[in-house]
């Protein structure tokens with residue numbers, strides 16, 4: 001399999017962590033591709049021109065980190081990161097959506113800042129910041145467990161580290177001790193240590 005990736009992408013990181021946790025790292029070739037430069041290999045593989053994109057051994061393209069992570073969870077070994085049934089299944093998926101949505105707001109904030117001077121919208125930036133703060137408060141109240149590991153916690157960990165990486169002055173840790181503890185426990189895992197954003 002081939003995973004198109006960029007080193008800083010938190011959505012990519014979710015997939016790389018899952019690949020390692022599920023014993024699939026040796027079966028996946030990680031290929032660097034810059035979506036914003038319309039990397040030709042990525043354009044050819046993925047019509048959406050986003051990373052992550054997974055091309056499996058049959059040449060089938062899998063887009064979007066939730067779908068890719070679910071696929072890797074299904075075909076890999078070890079305990080399921082998305083419980084297969086019952087309320088536990090939906091809890092993990094809801095948590096993943098909340099963590100990914102927080103991340104999306106952090107990404108929109110970055111992209112708005114990358115617009116040329118004069119095209120940036122302070123009101124949109126404020127909206128993304130407020131949304132990010134509210135989502136992080138919801139995650140803090142949720143207080144996801146790090147053990148047993150699941151995809152909701154992985155998504156939350158990837159979001160937290162990326163927010164600190166891209167928005168170092170935002171100070172997300174302030175008043176969120178549960179999330180700080182979760183981040184620290186997850187980052188101590190080998191799968192997280194091998195995939196830190198750079």
Ligand SMILES: N[C@@H](CCC(=O)N[C@@H](CS)C(=O)NCC(=O)O)C(=O)O
Pocket residue numbers: 009010011012035036049050051052063064065066100
């Ligand atoms: N919902 C997607 C989001 C992926 C995403 O936003 N990737 C960014 C990099 S972090 C990207 O490729 N952006 C290029 C673009 O949107 O043109 C997922 O979960 O995989």
